Amino acid sequence: MYPLMFTLTAFLLFIPATFGKTVSGVFKSDAAREQNGQYITKFMYSEGSGLVVCRLENAPLATEKESRLLLFPEMEEGFDIDNLSCHDRLSKAHLSIRLSEEEHNQSIPHLHSPTAWMALYADRYTCGEGGIIPAQGDLTFTILLFNPDSAGNPLEHFSAEEAGLHSFYCLLILAYFDSDSGEYHCQATPWYRSASTGAWTQGAELTSTRVFLTVRFPMWDSLKLPLLYGSVASVSVGLFSLLLGLLCAHCCCRNTTHTPRSRNKLMDLEMD
Numbered sequence: 115m116y117p118l119m120f121t122l123t124a125f126l127l128f129i130p131a132t133f134g135k136t137v138s139g140v141f142k143s144d145a146a147r148e149q150n151g152q153y154i155t156k157f158m159y160s161e162g163s164g165l166v167v168c169r170l171e172n173a174p175l176a177t178e179k180e181s182r183l184l185l186f187p188e189m190e191e192g193f194d195i196d197n198l199s200c201h202d203r204l205s206k207a208h209l210s211i212r213l214s215e216e217e218h219n220q221s222i223p224h225l226h227s228p229t230a231w232m233a234l235y236a237d238r239y240t241c242g243e244g245g246i247i248p249a250q251g252d253l254t255f256t257i258l259l260f261n262p263d264s265a266g267n268p269l270e271h272f273s274a275e276e277a278g279l280h281s282f283y284c285l286l287i288l289a290y291f292d293s294d295s296g297e298y299h300c301q302a303t304p305w306y307r308s309a310s311t312g313a314w315t316q317g318a319e320l321t322s323t324r325v326f327l328t329v330r331f332p333m334w335d336s337l338k339l340p341l342l343y344g345s346v347a348s349v350s351v352g353l354f355s356l357l358l359g360l361l362c363a364h365c366c367c368r369n370t371t372h373t374p375r376s377r378n379k380l381m382d383l384e385m386d
Contacts, residue, residue: 135260141181141235141253147242150200151184151234157259158230164222165314166233167258168211176213176253179237183218183257185209188230200241207234213253219314233257299324 137155146152168183170176184207186195195203211220222231239247304317 135258137257137259139255141176141237141255143179143237143239143247143250143252146234146236146240147247150198150203151236151240154183154233154235154257155259156230156232158228159222159225159259160228160261163224163262165260166211166218166220166222167260167314167316168213168218168220169256169258170213170216171254172251173214173216175250179239179250179253181213181235181237181253183211183213183220184234184236185211185220185222186232186234188232204234204236204240221312221314296326297324298327 135157139154142152166183166185184204186207195206198206209220209222211218239245300322302320304320306315306317307313308315
């Protein structure tokens with residue numbers, strides 16, 4: 115138990131930082147002006163086409179502020195926009211989503227390799243062009259980020275670097291727990307893509323009926339053959355090494371015989 119926990123702790127300490135699938139917060143005009151674009155989140159999109167869903171609680175206020183959600187792909191090594199001016203920084207965005215409705219769906223272009231995308235918020239006051247920021251209030255938002263699943267549909271919540279961690283947890287569960295039982299059910303949220311506009315719309319959540327399952331992992335059955343083969347191989351190699359050593363000692367080493375010292379001279383001296 116303790117070696118397993120130590121291994122898990124060490125693994126978690128040295129993995130790179132991962133970024134969540136859902137981000138909730140507030141778009142602030144003053145923060146956007148101070149930072150030349152308010153930092154929202156970063157997400158690693160895998161190969162294929164991803165999806166960004168942005169939901170607002172006050173769409174008319176977002177329209178009045180000319181709010182935008184800007185997406186920057188970190189494709190180049192040493193990607194850095196912090197030292198740029200406000201206008202140059204915002205112009206580097208590859209995707210700009212104008213926030214004028216309660217929900218916006220933006221497809222991420224097809225990627226040939228995993229790429230981290232950074233999201234910033236900006237409005238008409240960000241670069242100081244709107245003068246003094248009026249007391250209009252802030253915008254509450256929820257952003258959902260999806261990677262393509264095995265079928266290519268953007269329904270997977272895990273970012274690219276989190277997928278490896280998820281696989282590690284699955285292997286850890288299989289290695290540590292040999293059985294489980296209980297009631298299980300499946301929940302799914304369908305997303306529908308419009309054939310005309312290409313926009314994605316979230317459907318009602320679906321829940322399956324509950325079933326009782328008992329799952330057992332035959333740990334000993336999966337380990338006994340490798341252990342048996344390993345033991346037989348170790349014993350065979352040991353016996354072969356022992357026989358080879360005895361054969362070499364018998365055939366290659368000279369057998370020197372001890373010649374006793376002659377006692378004739380001593381006997382002659384005693385007789386004299």
